[in-house]
Every structure is written in structure tokens, then in C-alpha cells.
Amino acid sequence: MAITIGGSPPIAAIPQKKYDSVQWLSKGFSHMKIFSRNPRFKLSSSPLPFHGAGNMPKETDVHVVTPDMSSPRLMPELLDAWNDDYNGVVINPESLPMSANAFASALRASLSHWKLKGKKGVWLKILQEQAELVPIAIQEGFNYHHAESGYVMLTHWLPDDLCMLPGSPSHQIGVGAFVINDKREVLVVKEKCPCSCSGVWKFPTGYINKSEDIFSGAIREVKEETGVDTVFLEIVAFRHAHFMAFENSDLLFVCMLKPMSCDIIVDEKEIQAAKWMPLEEFIGQPFYQDDPMSKKVTDICIAAHEDRYCGYVGQQLASKLDCKLSYLYNAAFWDE
């Protein structure tokens, strides 16, 4: 399925509003309208100064579906909804009928109405406090799309052809931190975990938080687990693994960090122990020597430490076109 993430180069060639819309190209959905109508999605918390404005919808975005006036008595009230840019419909999650019966009849009538109008994807977000509406929506042909704390999003593809709606997020992003000091000692931890690895000295690792950048996630994890302050140097490699939790995928970014302090304060909730370990002792552990993936990553980290390797650094760049500030990660390159 094609999306357009900006132009060519694909990253940033489209204004925010267009960008948000176009990434759903042929997938029947422009998510901004949900953001704009739903307090949960207020963007005031965005760290991206340009972002809010870019996401402000025009009134013309909003389209309340009204019954066919030629037969007002025969048509029950329809659900409040607006069109998306792809001939789809987004039901207003803030104005769903409170009663299950009223919802069921309005949903049924709305679906027939939208099908007659040739609409394609229908998006229905049900907040946790209205969970009793979920089985009704499923009964009317909706399917789960995604969920997170507080709501579940359901979709219904009205045409008879193949559903072109986008999938839900599929990846967790992990970071691993290689922190080495001037004495060639590596910062290592022993995790508190019920598995055999708990006895092994490893890099600090973790998942990044929602909307957190890779480099700041690595710095935070090291600080949380060991108390050591660091600065980000570069991403030296990343691994793409499939069939992880819930059959989703993981991207794990291996980051080189420079220590700015040496005292260790162990996070006792998660970590058994942490210490500075001489590099030779660290790479001497059979645990790594016997494993092709581990050996390769260790070799890369050492090469990077010895300036025999050029990883990716991050640079925050604005795009006039999508009114967004984002980090681009790339290696250094030589001018012509």
C-alpha cells in the first residue's frame, strides 16, 4: 500500500495538513479530524512548535451527515460524523448516543445511508466509558483496528472490494546503550529478571517512551538504570526483529553514549547490579563470543570507540512544508 511520507525525498515535501492526510492515501482516513474534535488529541503537549498550527482543521473539514430530507419520517437520526479526505467517514466519538438501543438504530441507519452514498472506510472510536457500545458495533460489521488506554478504535469497510484502510502501529522501539569511559571500561548491568540472562553483564537497554526520541530514550535508560549521566554520540547499528510480543516487530537501536559522570546509583526496581567493567573482560564473556549477532554488534561498538567506524548522528530539521521539526539520522558525507 502506498503512502506519501512527504515528497521525494519522501520525508517532508508536504504541508502538515497534507502530510497527515496523504499518509493515509487510499486508506480512507485522515486522522486530524479526530484529533481536532477530540480533547484527548489536543496537541498542546506537542514539543514541536510548528505542529499545532499545522493540525488545526478548517471548519470545512467538518461534515455532519444528515438524513435524506425527502423521507424524514422513515429515517432515524444518524450519527454525527464528518468526511475524511478519502471518501470515508469519521464518527464523532464525543456525540455517540448514551443508550445502547439508540446507538444501535442510529449506527444501522448511518451505515445504510453511507453505503448508499458510496462511502468507503468508517472510523468509530469508542471511549472506555461507553464500552457497552463495542459489541453492538461488532455486530454491525465493525472490526477492531487498534486500542490504547482509554479507547478502542473500530473500522468498517463498506465497499465489497478489498479493504484499503491502514494497519495499526506494528513496532516497539528499543534502545541499547554502549557507554565506555576513558579507562576503556564499559557500563554494564545485571537485570532483575526470572530468566538465565539475569546473571549476565549487559548493556543498559529499554524501550523508548511514547513520542520520545531515540537518543533521549538511550540517555534516559542509562540514567534510570545506573544513575550515570551521558551525552549521545551516534547510532552505530540497529536490528530489526519480527514475531516479538503480540507477533509485532521490534527495532533496536544501538547507541554510543559518552559518560559525563562515573558514580553508579542502581535502580533497584529493575536492576540487580551495575558497574564499570574493563572492555577486555566484557568482550571475553563467552556469552557474546559464541553468538554471531552479539559478536558483530560488539565489534561495531569497539570500532566506533576507536574511530574506525562512522555511525549515524541526529539532526533536527524543520520542514516548511509539513511545519514539523523532526530528527534525521545519517552519517557524515563529503562535499563534492
Added chain:
Amino acid sequence: MAITIGGSPPIAAIPQKKYDSVQWLSKGFSHMKIFSRNPRFKLSSSPLPFHGAGNMPKETDVHVVTPDMSSPRLMPELLDAWNDDYNGVVINPESLPMSANAFASALRASLSHWKLKGKKGVWLKILQEQAELVPIAIQEGFNYHHAESGYVMLTHWLPDDLCMLPGSPSHQIGVGAFVINDKREVLVVKEKCPCSCSGVWKFPTGYINKSEDIFSGAIREVKEETGVDTVFLEIVAFRHAHFMAFENSDLLFVCMLKPMSCDIIVDEKEIQAAKWMPLEEFIGQPFYQDDPMSKKVTDICIAAHEDRYCGYVGQQLASKLDCKLSYLYNAAFWDE
């Protein structure tokens, strides 16, 4: 929150079973048991030959919670469930009571029972055909965790302290393909979309499919949109953007591909037009020249084409320890 994605280097230092468990360290969940008990999660489709074996659960993983036999009459039947490695409970989605009333009383009794036993995270997967159980679970204190076509996963953190369960997947992975031939012509497309960008010549871009690798996603998107066969050369950069659809984040990987054919067959579902455009004409478009992000990515792609840049190549490596084959992406480096 710490995870351990393998050891240190964090990628691959743990056997598959341990790996799957330990990545949920202190998050109260080991997903393998759900996979193992639920036909939906059969791993036969895995392209990773070592994977299936790694995920086979031992019978000892399964723990059916039974009532306190000292007072059998007072205790209603409890839900079938098993323990995870983090003092949590995974309810068996295959054996939920069919009737809402039976489910409600069994769930209530089970939650009290597990709370008394000091259990932490409770995982409840409800298949689409049992949607009527969702509002009951919400009423009993469950919250949505994630959902996808066919099911919704709910969680309940029993202790009074801060919930330590892991988040749901937060990222969509996009690819952009820079395809340039020996005549310095770039493969560009005009998307069919309702926004202004539809008039602009851009890289082919798209989202990778579930469990698809980055390089193969880029090759597939180019083939789908333009009919051109390519081989993957390297990832030259990636952008990390937040507050995209559903307030999730995107990682977009810019891939250099070498064309192996030249004839263009446009995918008319998604693409207005596609052609080979002289590089100078391509970079001359104001659309890119005016935009810092676009300009930088274009410069990187040209430098890579002119051998003035070293991007990341992928190498499939086995880990003896997690019994997994995964792609590691990194630059070339010099031996000592």
C-alpha cells in the same frame, strides 16, 4: 522501564524463550504463553527457521488457577489462566465462559483470588466473537491495552502501586526509495491523492507490511507503484517523526535501490503517473530546494550515488542464544 533485548550487546544474548520473557521484564507479561495457547498465534508462518522451536512452551508454563479447596462451596468457578514470568496472570482466551453472567462472576472471583495471591498484571484477550464480554471486563477495572483485527487485549494491574505493564506498539515503519539509473535519471511518481502534493514528482514511498523487512518493503513498494525491479543497496538515512496518526510515531527509512529493469507500469489504484526524471530536473524542483529536511535528504542520496557517503547495509545474523535470524543494519568499518 528496562527491557533486555538480548544481552550486552543487547541484541541477542538470550535464548528465544528467555528473550521473549525478558523483554517484558518488570512489565508483568510473557507473551509466549498466549501464542502457545491460541491458534491465532501459531508460528508456522514465521520466515525464521529457528523461531518456532524457540517459542514452544513447556507444559510447566501452564498453570490453571484453581479455587481454594478449603471452601469449595463459597468459591465460584475461576477462569482458566496461567502465570507469566513476572507474577502476572494470562487468562486463557480459548476457554472464556460463553455467557456474560458466568463470565462476570468468574472474572470477579478470579480477580479477588489473584489479588489475594499477590498477583500483579492480568492479561485478558477477548476474541471478536465474544465482544459482549468487553464491557464486563471494563466494569471490573480492566483497561484497553491494544487491539487488532479479530481481538482486543485488556489489562488489569492489581497492585496499588504504579502499573508496570508494557505499552502497545507505537510506531509505523515507512520506506522511501531513491532509485537512480546509469543515465542519472531518478524514478519518480505522482501520487493519486486529494492534497496538493498530488502534482509533485516524488520518490516511491510506503509502509512496510507486518513482519516485512525494511529492504524488502522498499523493493516491493517500487515494484507495486512503478513495475520497476530493483535490488537494495543501503539505507542512507532515517527520520523519526512524532504525533502522526493516532498520535503515534513514524520511522521512515530512506533506501538506495539499484534498478534492474527500466520499463514502467503504473499502479493505477494509487499512482497518477511515474517516470524517469533527470537528476538535475528533479533537484531543481522548488518543492525540495525550499525545504531544509528535503534538501538534506536529497543531498545525502546524491552523495551516496556518487560514492561520497557510506550508509547502512543489512546482514542477516543468527543468534544461538535467541534462536532467531534477524537483520542487523550497520555501516562498513575498518579492522584494527
